[in-house]
Amino acid sequence: MLSEWFSMLGPIALAALVVTVPGLAAALAGGIRFDVAIGLAPALSLGILAIADAAASFLGMQWGLPVIVVGTLAVAVLNAAVGLGCRRASHRWPHLLAPDLRTGRRLPWTNAVVLVLAMLGGAYVVAAGIGAPGAINQTFDAPFHVNAISIVAQTHSATPSTVSSASGGTAFYPPLFHAVAGLLVIVTGISPIVAANIVALVIAGVMWPLSIALLVSAVVGPSRFGFAVAMLGSVLISVFPVLLLLFGVLWPNALSISVVPAVIALIAMALGLVRSRRVPLPLVLVAGLVVMPGLYYAHPGAAFVVIAIAVPMVVAAEAALLARRLPSRQGRTRVLVLIALTVVAGVVFWRALDYVPGLASVRRFQWPAQASPSAALGEVLTLASPLNPDLWIYGLLVVLGVIAVARTRSWWLAGAHVLLAGLAILAIAYDTDLSQTLTGFWYNDPFRIMAPLAVTAVPLAAFGALAWRDSWANWLARHPVSGPEPVARVLRSQAAVASVVVGLIIVVLVPGTSGLGRISRALSGSYAGAGDQLVSxxxxxxxxxxxxxxxxxxxxxxxxxxxxxxxxxxxxxxxxxxxxxxxxxxxxxxxxxxxxxxxxxxxxxxxxxxxxxxxxxxxxxxxxxxxxxxxxxxxxxxxxxxxxxxxxxxxxxxxxxxxxxxxxx
Incomplete structure (x- = not known):
C-alpha cells in the first residue's frame, strides 16, 4: 500500500510547501540564516496562516492560496524592515542587534543528510501506519475533523466558527489543521479523508523534524554525533507524533505540538540560554508575535505546553542574571525587583485563567486515573503509554542527559522535562484536586500530556549520548588499546566511539520490539478500528x-x-x-x-x-x-x-x- 502514497506526491508536496515556505520566506527576508530559518519555518508558517485566515474572515475574502501569499508578503516586509534596522544599528548595540556567530556554524552537510533521513523516517512511520492515503480513521473524533475539512472546502472559509459548525456548534475551534487540509481539497480535488492523512504525514515528516532540529542545534550545540542521536530519537520516540495520531484522533493537537520545539528555541534565544544567539533579539520578538496566533489557531493546548516549559527557562535566566549582578548592589536590587515582578505577573496570569470562559469547561474535564504511581513512573521513564510501545534505550539516554545538564547552563531543560514528567504522572495515576488543577489545561488527559515529553526528551537524549560517549572515550584514554598505533588511534577517537554508540542504539531498536515496525503497527490500529469500526x-x-x-x-x-x-x-x-x-x-x-x-x-x-x-x-x-x-x-x-x-x-x-x-x- 505504500506505493499508493507515490500517487499523492503532488498534494503531499503542496502541503509541505504551505507549512514551510511562508515562514521560510519571512525569516529569510529578515536576514536570518538559512539553517535557522528552515527550523523556524513551520512555526512561522502557522502564524502566517493564522493571520491570513483571520484577515480573510475580517475582509470577507475566500480562503485559498492568494490569501496566504498576501499574508506571507506582509510578514516578510515587516521582517525585512526589522532586519534592516538591526543591521544598521548593530554597531551601537551588538549584544541585542547582531547575531553571535562565534560558536554557531552553518548546518554541516552530515547534519543535513541526517535531517533528511529523519524526515523520511517520520513520513514512513505514518504512511506505513495509515496504510493507504484514503484509509479511514476509525476513532471517535476523526469524523468531526474530516467533516470540518469538507465544510472548509465547500465554503472556502476556514474560520473557527466554520470548523465548529461541523459538529453543529458555533464556539471557537482551532481551525488550522482543517484550513491546511481544506486547502488541499480546494486546490487538488482530493477527498477530505485523503487530505487529513496527508497533513498527518507532513506533521510527522516535515514540521516536527525541522522544529526539533532547530531546538537541538540551538541547545546542544554543533555536535554532529549529538544531532544524529537526537534526530534518530525524533523518529523513534512514539509519544509524539504517533501517540496523538492514533488516540482521539488528535490531529490539531499534533499540528500544534510539532512546532513547540522551535518556539522553545526562540524563547531560549530571547533569554540568552543558548550557546549563541543566531537571530537578533528584535527579530526573535517579531517571530514570537507571529507565532502566538499560530499556536492559538493550531491548538491552544500547545500554548500551555510552552508556558510550562518556559517556567524553568525564566527561572534559569533570572538566576543567571542575578549571579552576574551579585557583586553590584544596584544591579542586585534591580534583578530582585525583576524577580518580584515576574512572580506577581505569574500569580495574576494564573488567577486570570479562572475567568476565561472557554477554558473553564476544559479544566473541569476529568479523566480517571489509569495506573498506579509506579506504573506511571515507568511509562514516563520509558516514554511509553498503554497505546504506544516503550523506548527504554532512549529513556536511559534521557536520564543520563538529565544528570549531564544538571550543573550546566542548560539545566532548565532537565527542569522542564521533570516538570512535564510530573504532570504526566499526576494525570496517569492521581484523581486529586492538585492533578485536576495542574493538568486540566490538557483535559486532564494522560495522552495529551505525554506527547510534549518528546520536546524535552529528544535534546536530553543527545546530551545523554554525548555524556556516554565522553565517558567511554575517557575510559579508553586511561586504558591503552594494544595493537598497531594507527588502529589504536582510531579506536581511541571520539568518532569511533560515537559510531559504536549509534550502532548499539540501532542494533537494539531496529530489529527489536521498539523498532519502526511496532510504532507503525500501533498507529494502524486507529485505521483498522481495533475491533470497533465506524465504516467497513x-x-x-x-x-x-x-x-x-x-x-x-x-x-x-x-x-x-x-x-x-x-x-x-x-x-x-x-x-x-x-x-x-x-x-x-x-x-x-x-x-x-x-x-x-x-x-x-x-x-x-x-x-x-x-x-x-x-x-x-x-x-x-x-x-x-x-x-x-x-x-x-x-x-x-x-x-x-x-x-x-x-x-x-x-x-x-x-x-x-x-x-x-x-x-x-
Missing part, C-alpha cells in the same frame, strides 16, 4: 455509491454512531450529524426521536424539508455500542425497514440506505 469496506462502497444515487443537494441523516458521520464525505453530500456528539436543536431532536413518522406527522415532515433530507442510512453495528449509552438516543432512526415513504437504494455490510420520499407538512 462494504459500507464504504455503499456510501460512495450515494454520490450518484442520491438527489442533488440532498442531506443524509442517520444515527451518528453509525457510518452516517462518514457517509457525507464519502458521497459528497452534507450530513445532519457531523459528529457523534452534536448540540441539540429542535429539528435534530425531533428527527432523532420520530423520523419514522415523517409521512404522518407534519412537524416531522417540516423538519425533513427544512434540513433538505433526501437519504437516510441505518447500520445495525454501532460504534462503541457496548461502551456509551448515547448510541441508543436515536429511536426514530432505528428499524427503518418497511417504514412508509422510504425506498431502498442500496446496502453494504451491516448498513442500508433509503431514499426519503415526499411528505406533507
Amino acid at each position: 469496506d462494504p459500507e464504504r462502497t455503499l456510501y460512495e455509491s450515494l454520490a450518484s444515487r442520491a438527489p442533488a443537494n440532498a442531506t443524509i441523516i442517520g444515527n451518528p454512531w453509525s457510518g452516517e458521520v462518514y457517509a457525507g464525505v464519502l458521497s459528497g453530500h452534507r450530513v445532519v450529524f457531523g459528529h457523534m456528539v452534536v448540540p441539540a436543536s429542535p429539528e435534530r431532536s425531533l428527527l432523532a426521536a420520530r423520523f419514522k413518522d415523517f409521512t404522518t406527522d407534519p412537524a416531522v415532515c417540516a423538519a425533513v424539508k427544512k434540513l433538505d433530507i433526501g437519504i437516510v442510512v441505518e447500520d445495525s453495528h454501532l460504534f462503541w455500542a457496548d461502551r456509551d449509552n448515547r448510541t441508543r438516543s436515536y429511536p426514530g432512526l432505528t428499524d427503518l425497514s418497511g417504514v412508509p415513504g422510504l425506498t431502498p437504494i442500496g446496502s453494504g455490510g451491516t448498513a442500508k440506505a433509503w431514499k426519503v420520499g415526499a411528505c406533507r407538512s
Whole structure:
C-alpha cells in the first residue's frame, strides 16, 4: 500500500510547501540564516496562516492560496524592515542587534543528510501506519475533523466558527489543521479523508523534524554525533507524533505540538540560554508575535505546553542574571525587583485563567486515573503509554542527559522535562484536586500530556549520548588499546566511539520490539478500528455509491454512531450529524426521536424539508455500542425497514440506505 502514497506526491508536496515556505520566506527576508530559518519555518508558517485566515474572515475574502501569499508578503516586509534596522544599528548595540556567530556554524552537510533521513523516517512511520492515503480513521473524533475539512472546502472559509459548525456548534475551534487540509481539497480535488492523512504525514515528516532540529542545534550545540542521536530519537520516540495520531484522533493537537520545539528555541534565544544567539533579539520578538496566533489557531493546548516549559527557562535566566549582578548592589536590587515582578505577573496570569470562559469547561474535564504511581513512573521513564510501545534505550539516554545538564547552563531543560514528567504522572495515576488543577489545561488527559515529553526528551537524549560517549572515550584514554598505533588511534577517537554508540542504539531498536515496525503497527490500529469500526469496506462502497444515487443537494441523516458521520464525505453530500456528539436543536431532536413518522406527522415532515433530507442510512453495528449509552438516543432512526415513504437504494455490510420520499407538512 505504500506505493499508493507515490500517487499523492503532488498534494503531499503542496502541503509541505504551505507549512514551510511562508515562514521560510519571512525569516529569510529578515536576514536570518538559512539553517535557522528552515527550523523556524513551520512555526512561522502557522502564524502566517493564522493571520491570513483571520484577515480573510475580517475582509470577507475566500480562503485559498492568494490569501496566504498576501499574508506571507506582509510578514516578510515587516521582517525585512526589522532586519534592516538591526543591521544598521548593530554597531551601537551588538549584544541585542547582531547575531553571535562565534560558536554557531552553518548546518554541516552530515547534519543535513541526517535531517533528511529523519524526515523520511517520520513520513514512513505514518504512511506505513495509515496504510493507504484514503484509509479511514476509525476513532471517535476523526469524523468531526474530516467533516470540518469538507465544510472548509465547500465554503472556502476556514474560520473557527466554520470548523465548529461541523459538529453543529458555533464556539471557537482551532481551525488550522482543517484550513491546511481544506486547502488541499480546494486546490487538488482530493477527498477530505485523503487530505487529513496527508497533513498527518507532513506533521510527522516535515514540521516536527525541522522544529526539533532547530531546538537541538540551538541547545546542544554543533555536535554532529549529538544531532544524529537526537534526530534518530525524533523518529523513534512514539509519544509524539504517533501517540496523538492514533488516540482521539488528535490531529490539531499534533499540528500544534510539532512546532513547540522551535518556539522553545526562540524563547531560549530571547533569554540568552543558548550557546549563541543566531537571530537578533528584535527579530526573535517579531517571530514570537507571529507565532502566538499560530499556536492559538493550531491548538491552544500547545500554548500551555510552552508556558510550562518556559517556567524553568525564566527561572534559569533570572538566576543567571542575578549571579552576574551579585557583586553590584544596584544591579542586585534591580534583578530582585525583576524577580518580584515576574512572580506577581505569574500569580495574576494564573488567577486570570479562572475567568476565561472557554477554558473553564476544559479544566473541569476529568479523566480517571489509569495506573498506579509506579506504573506511571515507568511509562514516563520509558516514554511509553498503554497505546504506544516503550523506548527504554532512549529513556536511559534521557536520564543520563538529565544528570549531564544538571550543573550546566542548560539545566532548565532537565527542569522542564521533570516538570512535564510530573504532570504526566499526576494525570496517569492521581484523581486529586492538585492533578485536576495542574493538568486540566490538557483535559486532564494522560495522552495529551505525554506527547510534549518528546520536546524535552529528544535534546536530553543527545546530551545523554554525548555524556556516554565522553565517558567511554575517557575510559579508553586511561586504558591503552594494544595493537598497531594507527588502529589504536582510531579506536581511541571520539568518532569511533560515537559510531559504536549509534550502532548499539540501532542494533537494539531496529530489529527489536521498539523498532519502526511496532510504532507503525500501533498507529494502524486507529485505521483498522481495533475491533470497533465506524465504516467497513462494504459500507464504504455503499456510501460512495450515494454520490450518484442520491438527489442533488440532498442531506443524509442517520444515527451518528453509525457510518452516517462518514457517509457525507464519502458521497459528497452534507450530513445532519457531523459528529457523534452534536448540540441539540429542535429539528435534530425531533428527527432523532420520530423520523419514522415523517409521512404522518407534519412537524416531522417540516423538519425533513427544512434540513433538505433526501437519504437516510441505518447500520445495525454501532460504534462503541457496548461502551456509551448515547448510541441508543436515536429511536426514530432505528428499524427503518418497511417504514412508509422510504425506498431502498442500496446496502453494504451491516448498513442500508433509503431514499426519503415526499411528505406533507
